[in-house]
Amino acid sequence: MSSMKLFPDKCDGCEECVSSCPYNAVTMRDGWPVFGDACNLCGACAEACPSGAIERPAATASPAVDKTSYRDIWVFAEIRDGRPARVVLELLGEGRKLADQTGQNLYAVLVGYGLGTLPEELIAYGADRVFLAEHPALAVFRDEPYAAVLAAAVNQYRPSILLFGATATGRSLAPRLAARLRTGLTADCTGLDMDRDSGDLVQTRPAFGGNIMATIITPGRRPQMATVRPGVLKPLQRDDHPGARFSGRGEVVRLTISDDLLTARTMVLGFTAEETETVNLEEASIIVAGGRGLGSAGNFALVKELAGLLGGAVGASRAVVDEGWISYAHQIGQTGKTVAPRLYIACGISGAVQHLAGMQGAEIIVAINKNSEAPIFKAATFGLVGDVVQILKELVGQLKTG
Ligand SMILES: Cc1cc2nc3c(=O)[nH]c(=O)nc-3n(C[C@H](O)[C@H](O)[C@H](O)COP(=O)(O)OP(=O)(O)OC[C@H]3O[C@@H](n4cnc5c(N)ncnc54)[C@H](O)[C@@H]3O)c2cc1C
Structure with a gap:
């Protein structure tokens, strides 16, 4: 080299x-x-x-691989609080569709320790097989051993496609693994499809500040790797009751983990959840989000109060994150998080395309804005035209007394 x-x-x-x-x-x-x-x-x-x-030495193109020796679709089953992250179920749903279309299998790969019945759960959501890498040294996520274990499994079984959620974990792990495997990675995809002629994965993601959608393929390397934004794909229903499609099927294959895969330069001493992230936005079923229309950081407190009363999470537009009213972890949109709650209440948010890109998957959108022409009303299920501060005070008051 x-x-x-x-x-x-x-x-x-x-x-x-x-x-x-x-x-x-x-x-x-x-x-x-x-x-x-x-x-x-x-x-x-x-x-x-x-x-x-x-x-730096001049880059030389690596020879293309023999694509016919790679097949099947793998989903990295990220675990969060002892359960598969929601995006894993979304990836299994889309992976199942692509696998059925192309006559391939859908496999999940689960890394950790004390994983209990999680493999069966992944099968219930569509996986044909679960590769299980269980070891005490893998109990907490660390890039190096996780990447080493996954690289060994990929080299042994040769999947054609390897999908990750575009979460903090997926965004850290997938590039490291792609570099090890000397293959391409498309980050932050919002859509996946198959090119039937070539068998290549067609990966779609926003580019140039969201002004165009780029379609990316990995024609010469395998596996084809992508991270996919949470909230953009639909999970399948759990389907393992007697007689259902996924009942009584699937297998669990334990991966051999040699000691050399477990070396790491980092140690996890403990885990402290960020206070503002006590409710995970990407998994929340109710989100109350605030925008510049609230006028001040003081008024933004009303958004937090309403979210607390509804048992929801707090979201924000980029404008108020830039104002410093709340941390970036709460930003929703193209350069923030993508969310898909059952209820999204947009308070004083104009509805710029970059914001809509992150919340259009919500089932019910309630918009509060003083301007009846604000673009957010085009996306909204229900709209309230009026002063957002007054309306929030009224709502909070009623919920407290009611
Ligand atoms: C590359 C790029 C990426 C971006 N990424 C993101 C992103 O991830 N997320 C994001 O949110 N934005 C993003 N933006 C910014 C986006 O274009 C908007 O500027 C931003 O969303 C505006 O935030 P806002 O709606 O809170 O503020 P404004 O656009 O200022 O809108 C405020 C709204 O509040 C209403 N209002 C004002 N006063 C009141 C009142 N008293 N009562 C009721 N309503 C009131 C107004 O009518 C207006 O509709 C991005 C921009 C670019 C260029």
Whole structure:
């Protein structure tokens, strides 16, 4: 494999390359930088070098793989609070459809420890088989061992497609795995389809600030990897009652986990949920979201109060996140979270396309806005035209007394 190129006559031993390397792959020996095994040619050291003494080797196209030796669709079954994350069920729903269309199998891959009946649950939501990697060292998510275990399984079983939720975990794990497998990854997809002629996965995602939808394929590499936004695909109903489609079927295959897969440079000392994230937006069935129409951070407290009274989560438009009224974790939209609650109450939100992109999957949308022409009313099931602060005070008051 090629490596970073050093021009000794230009290097003055400043060590910028050492501190700039995100993989700790550069060390100094006898005053010269040495590029270790962890180097993946990202080029950060070359960019950081003030004297231009390091050069990244020219990229050479890897030969295309034999696509016929890869088949089936895998879904990474991320676990959250002891249950499959909702996006996993959504991916199984879409994966089932694609598998049925193309005559492939749908498999889930479950990594962790003490996983109980979760494999059966994944089968009940459509998986034909669950690959189970269970080990105490995998009890808590860490990128390195999870990526190593998944890479070993992929190399052994050769899936054609590997799907992840575009969650914090999926967004961290999938790129690491794609780099290890030397394959492509389409991040943040909002749609998946199959090209029947080539068998390639057609991956759709917004690009250029949401102004166009890009269609991306991975024609020469396998597996085809994608992260998919939570809330955009529909899960299947759990279907394992006697006589139902998924009852009495599916198998669980335990993966062998050798010790070398479990090495990691990180340790998880504990887990503290961010206070503002006590209700997970992507899984919430009720969301009350506030926008700039509330006028001030003080008034935004009414949104939190109503959400609390309804047992819902608090969402926000980007405008109020930019104002600093609430943290980014609450932003809904194209550059925030995608949500699909049963009830979405939009308070003083105009309904810009970038906001709508994140909440159009809601079953019932209630919009409160003083401008009857506001675009949010086009997406709304029910609309209230009036001053949002007055209306929220009234609602909160009634819920407290009623
Ligand atoms: C690349 C890109 C990505 C983006 N990503 C996102 C994203 O992820 N999420 C997002 O939300 N935005 C996003 N935006 C920003 C988006 O375009 C809008 O600017 C933003 O959503 C506006 O927020 P808002 O509706 O709260 O504010 P405004 O557009 O200012 O709307 C405020 C609304 O409140 C109403 N109002 C005012 N006073 C009152 C009152 N007293 N009572 C009732 N109603 C009142 C007004 O009529 C108006 O409709 C993005 C923009 C770009 C360019």
